[in-house]
Amino acid sequence: MAAYREPAIKTSFPAFKKIVNxxxxxxxxxxEKIPQNVIDDCLDMALAAPNSSNLQPWEFYVIQDETLLKKFVPVCLGQQAARAPVLVAIVERQANWRDVAKRILREWPGGQPPKIAKDYYSKLAQVMYTQGPMDVLGRAKKVGLTAAGMMKPMIRGPVSSADMDVWAAKSCALAAGHLMLAFRAAGYDSCPMEGFDAVRARKLLKLPGDATINMIVSAGVRAEDGVFSPRYRVPREEVIRYL
Ligand SMILES: Cc1cc2nc3c(=O)[nH]c(=O)nc-3n(C[C@H](O)[C@H](O)[C@H](O)COP(=O)(O)O)c2cc1C
Incomplete structure (x- = not known):
């Protein structure tokens, strides 16, 4: 089978800068509401985010129903940013990795997965992401990896269910970033929120026990006075270290 090739197409950095800035x-x-096709396109952009091992530990709950939107305002602690025509709750689904690993192999684009992918998802990923009841396997892995890591560079985690939370959170946050940039590219705006009552928000979304809300992103058309102050960042020299 010929090796897969995907050329790097030409893109516009000025256009990207405009979106980011x-x-x-x-x-x-x-x-004003965001048209459904725009919301759908932006969600597709979120799904295209890089994510750990391509295990896609996320779900996106799109809230547009007026009654539910109203209920979310107090749950988002009355924040002005939550009064929006659409809210997207990005939900960490760390426990889904096993199913997604199977599906990746079963639904491999273009036919049979290569051996390297088969080995990765059916062996290595199983060891990496299984932590066992009360993290018993994770703890054993930690001992093994620490010992092996004395001899050579070694991956050190995830080795607990808490690590798995962080593992899923990284990918979900990248998806949130994609989503917000997509809204901007489409001419709309957004606000990421972690200021919400997680217990009440979970109840409203009827989430299963193993799901965690990573962020709620509100989106809509920017009001004239929708941005409260100019952007501030710590000077780049203080945080970017060229080695
Ligand atoms: C994880 C996260 C949680 C945030 N939570 C809130 C929030 O609850 N409410 C809010 O108004 N802004 C929230 N923000 C927005 C930040 O305050 C904002 O990104 C920051 O001040 C920088 O401003 P800028 O996004 O306009 O560049 C959050 C941002 C992130 C990344």
Whole structure:
């Protein structure tokens, strides 16, 4: 079988810069709705985010129903940013990895997965992501990896269910980033929120016990006074270290 090739197409960096630089956390939206096809396209952009081992430990709950939107305002602690025509709760589904691993092999694009992928998802990923009841396997792995790591570079985690939470959170946060940039690219705006009552939000979304809300992203049309202050960042020299 010929090796897969996907050329790097030409893109526009000025266009990307414009999108990134004009994306602000918008705390006030107009009443205008975002067309459904735009919401759907932006969600597709979120699904295209890089994610750990391609195990896609996420779900996206799109809230547009007026009654449910109203209920989310107090759950988001009355934040102005939550008064939006659409809210997207990005939900960590760390326990889904086993199913997704199977599906990747079964639904491999273009036919049979290569041996390296088969080995990865049916062997290595199983060892990496299984932590066992009360993290018993994770703890054993930690001992083994620490010992092996004395001899040579070695992956050190995840070795607990808490590590698995962080593992899923990384991928979900990248998806949130994609989603917000997609909204901006489409001419709309957004605000990421972690300021919400997680217990009440879970109840409203009827989430299963093993699901965690990573972030709620509100989106809509930026009101004239929707951005509260100019962007501030610590000077780049203080945080970017060229080695
Ligand atoms: C994980 C996370 C949680 C946030 N939670 C909130 C929030 O609950 N409410 C809010 O108004 N902004 C929230 N923000 C937005 C930040 O305050 C904002 O990104 C930051 O001040 C920088 O401004 P900018 O996004 O306009 O560049 C959050 C951002 C992130 C990444």
């Amino acid at each position: 004009s994306r602000r956390s918008v705390r006030k939206f107009t009443d």
